[in-house]
Amino acid sequence: MGLPNMLTILRLILIPFFAYFVFFGYNTVALCLFGMAALTDWLDGYVARSSSSVTSFGKHMDPLADRLLIMTALIILAIKNQLPLFVVMIITARDLFVMIGFQYMRLRYKEISVTYLGKTATAILMVSIILLIAGVSFGLWLFYLGFLLYLISFGDYVRKAFFILKCEGGMIF
Numbered sequence: 001m002g003l004p005n006m007l008t009i010l011r012l013i014l015i016p017f018f019a020y021f022v023f024f025g026y027n028t029v030a031l032c033l034f035g036m037a038a039l040t041d042w043l044d045g046y047v048a049r050s051s052s053s054v055t056s057f058g059k060h061m062d063p064l065a066d067r068l069l070i071m072t073a074l075i076i077l078a079i080k081n082q083l084p085l086f087v088v089m090i091i092t093a094r095d096l097f098v099m100i101g102f103q104y105m106r107l108r109y110k111e112i113s114v115t116y117l118g119k120t121a122t123a124i125l126m127v128s129i130i131l132l133i134a135g136v137s138f139g140l141w142l143f144y145l146g147f148l149l150y151l152i153s154f155g156d157y158v159r160k161a162f163f164i165l166k167c168e169g170g171m172i173f
Contacts, residue, residue: 002053004062007044011037011065019072023079027133034133037069038126039048063102063114066122067095073129082132083140087147091125101161109162117156121149 014037022030048054067135071092078088105112124146131139 001057002048002051002055004044004048004053004058005055007040008058008061008065009161011040011044011069012061014040015065018069019076020071020152022133023076027135031130031133034073034126034130038130041126047106051160058152060102060106064099067099070122070125071095073133074125075162077129077132083143089149091147094150098154098157099168101157105161105164107167110161112157112160112164115153115156117149118153121146121153124149127133131166 014033018030018033018037021027021033041062044058048058074083074088074091078081078085102112123141128139128143128146131142
């Protein structure tokens with residue numbers, strides 16, 4: 001198992017520790033853990049691409065780790081009344097739909113790559129989460145920008161999936 005995959009696993013391991021510390025108000029520790037997890041997201045992709053060590057495991061687990069990290073943070077921030085619950089529910093539903101859709105496409109031997117728009121939305125959400133935990137009010141505005149980009153990227157993924165399946169000929173389902 002290469003370094004990029006180990007970084008993805010590290011991100012998964014950091015999630016429950018981050019959740020504990022942010023939930024119980026140890027924001028400095030939570031910020032460090034979330035920042036470290038966000039850094040592993042960038043670093044594993046960079047290392048995998050630059051060393052030509054992109055793996056099937058990484059292609060599937062890296063986005064899952066990102067989604068779990070973001071969903072965990074957003075759910076806790078909603079519980080702590082720092083974010084509206086309905087927005088967190090929309091993001092969670094979008095993430096679940098995208099994860100299921102990616103697996104469905106995989107079963108059909110088709111692949112949709114993570115897009116620059118999706119990566120940008122994820123990065124903006126991660127930065128906004130850091131700002132929200134730190135108590136910086138601008139974090140909420142940045143969060144809503146990330147939310148908007150998240151919705152646009154969702155539409156883009158759905159459009160691409162339907163196009164791929166339509167070109168395949170036959171039924172989508």
